[in-house]
Amino acid sequence: MTFPDRRPRRLRRTAALRRLVAETRLGVDDLVAPLFVREGIAGPQPIESLPGVVQHTRTSLVDEVAELVDLGLPAVILFGVPERKDPEGRGASDPDGIVQVALRDLRDRFGDQIVLMADLCLDEYTDHGHCGLLTSGGEVDNDATVERYAEVALAQAAAGVDVCAPSGMMDGQVEAIRDALDAEGADDVAILAYSAKYASALYGPFRDAVDVEIVGGGDRKGYQQDWANARESLEEIRLDVLEGADMVMVKPALTYLDVVTRARAEFDVPLAAYHVSGEYAMVHAAAERGWIDGDAVALEQITAIKRAGADFVLTYFARSLAERLQ
Ligand code: PBG
Secondary structure: OOOOOOOOOOOOOOHHHHHHOOOOOOOOOHEEHHHEEOOOOOEEEEEEOOOOOOEEEHHHHHHHHHHHHOOOOOOOEEEOOOOOOOOOOOOHHHOOHHHHHHHHHHHHOOOOEEEEEEEEEOOOOOOOOOOOOOOOOOOOOOHHHHHHHHHHHHHHOOOOOOOOOEEOOOOOHHHHHHHHHHHHHOOEEEEEEOOOOOEOHHHHHHHHHHHOOOHHOOOOOOOOOOOOOOHHHHHHHHHHHHOOOOOOEEEOOOOHHHHHHHHHHOOOOOEEEEEEEHHHHHHHHHHHHHOOOOOHHHHHHHHHHHHHHHHEEEOOOOOHHHHHHO
């Protein structure tokens, strides 16, 4: 038997050779840290199902972002946890709502050193836990919800957001937000659309983080996408780009790498992927039992998301990866 002349293993022999031929390089610039800020708490609160992640106070949020700026992170995305919830989610658009005051704190302190993104949705603020307003029959009312999203966008813009990130999966939400921002002279505010967002079972720990429980044990399958579909994601992204999205997102990430790859091939706007709370929690839980090496798996997973085609990744590992990638 003769052995082949082509021997790919030659290029795997040393760490330096592997570094030289690496096709994907994960760096700090690829990472966005999701951060939670909660109204009315005296100190940061741990989130049991998201080890290492906390609900911040306004003060601890500024301290955390100062450290992320020092680590070189390009962006953070804020999620608010209001003290009071109501059917319309008023806190989301209140000028003194928790995300708005936090945005002002961060803008005052950090200027343009880090991109300030804000999740734009109502579920953290509604007492029924849905991402929109309900009709008297209990259905999520698409068009009334989109009008509320426009109000939220204006409140976030007035508070200094760089990027609004609508995550509610209502039809027409990007256009409504773009029109409202432009009409109020906030045409500099960019939109990162959660375009291809699935009705995933991987958001469980996030709902602990924002204290959301959907009324009557309901779900979001009437507005978030079915796991079975991939072409539908391309249609959602196409519509969002037409409506004015500057950047688009696939969420969750690992169970939808095929969608990331197809979206990358078809669209030329920046593409994000969200490695969500359940993805993070699974790595932690297995690592805690000693069943996997959590740091190694985190690096492998986030690199894979970039390899599949994402330009940047929203991940709860952002800080620990940024520390390791210095
Ligand atoms: C909605 C929103 C959710 C997440 C981000 N934005 C929850 C949901 O759709 O139920 C999930 C993020 C995660 O699981 O890490 N505001």
